[in-house]
Amino acid sequence: MLLHLMTWTEVEDYLGRHKGILIPIGSTEQHGPTGLLGTDALCPEIIAKHAAAEDPDIIIGPTFNVGCAQHHMAFPGSMTLRPSTMIAALTDWITSLTRHGFEKIYFLNGHGGNVSTVKAAFSEVYAERSLAAPGSNGPQVRCHLQNWWELEGIFNLCKELFPSGHGSHATPSEVAVTFFAYPDKARNTVLDPKIAPMGPILDAEDYRRRFPDGRIGSDPSTATPELGEKIVTATAKALMTSYGKFVAA
Numbered sequence: 001m002l003l004h005l006m007t008w009t010e011v012e013d014y015l016g017r018h019k020g021i022l023i024p025i026g027s028t029e030q031h032g033p034t035g036l037l038g039t040d041a042l043c044p045e046i047i048a049k050h051a052a053a054e055d056p057d058i059i060i061g062p063t064f065n066v067g068c069a070q071h072h073m074a075f076p077g078s079m080t081l082r083p084s085t086m087i088a089a090l091t092d093w094i095t096s097l098t099r100h101g102f103e104k105i106y107f108l109n110g111h112g113g114n115v116s117t118v119k120a121a122f123s124e125v126y127a128e129r130s131l132a133a134p135g136s137n138g139p140q141v142r143c144h145l146q147n148w149w150e151l152e153g154i155f156n157l158c159k160e161l162f163p164s165g166h167g168s169h170a171t172p173s174e175v176a177v178t179f180f181a182y183p184d185k186a187r188n189t190v191l192d193p194k195i196a197p198m199g200p201i202l203d204a205e206d207y208r209r210r211f212p213d214g215r216i217g218s219d220p221s222t223a224t225p226e227l228g229e230k231i232v233t234a235t236a237k238a239l240m241t242s243y244g245k246f247v248a249a
Contacts, residue, residue, distance in 0.1 A: 018247070024107075027066065027072075170215040172218060194221070197210070
């Protein structure tokens with residue numbers, strides 16, 4: 001179920017039975033010459049929707065699709081939030097949901113650059129409860145952040161499907177996931193070098209200088225919709241298990 005396609009009365013009925021919600025979170029940033037700008041937000045969204053299609057008790061909230069991506073800003077189309085802005089926005093999202101009775105909020109993440117900021121937002125939420133007056137009857141919210149590629153067995157699967165040139169940005173696995181969901185966007189081009197170099201990430205201009213086509217250590221030319229389907233099917237299954245354990249704890 002998608003929160004956006006429910007009425008308030010349906011949400012109220014749901015909250016009488018369940019207290020969990022799953023929120024895809026990612027980024028809007030360049031993913032090399034073949035990857036979509038929305039890759040990091042699209043991947044968790046695609047996977048979450050496939051999991052929810054199998055489990056009707058999963059509600060999916062709106063995708064948080066602009067994250068911390070300052071180092072990508074030398075590439076047109078990329079967008080970023082300051083960490084302080086993202087912390088404030090996430091705190092408000094979580095507080096809004098807990099106001100209605102959601103107590104278990106699971107974020108499925110598609111962008112490694114979000115991790116420290118999301119965890120800082122969780123700390124803000126927990127601090128509010130810790131500093132509340134004794135006897136406060138607010139819900140005991142619990143938040144969880146899960147990178148989709150770190151779900152059980154998934155990174156090994158990606159490396160098995162793409163044994164060479166997987167890399168760390170604009171990877172063939174994430175590009176394949178988006179090609180599966182949007183096959184009309186599947187594209188290929190001659191990459192030079194075929195496997196991009198590895199190296200550090202500093203500011204935006206330094207990134208563009210070191211990695212002029214945006215890739216880091218990857219060869220996304222091997223991505224196909226068929227391989228993306230394998231990843232999505234396996235990851236959705238692993239997500240159902242992980243999410244189920246979280247909301248049941």
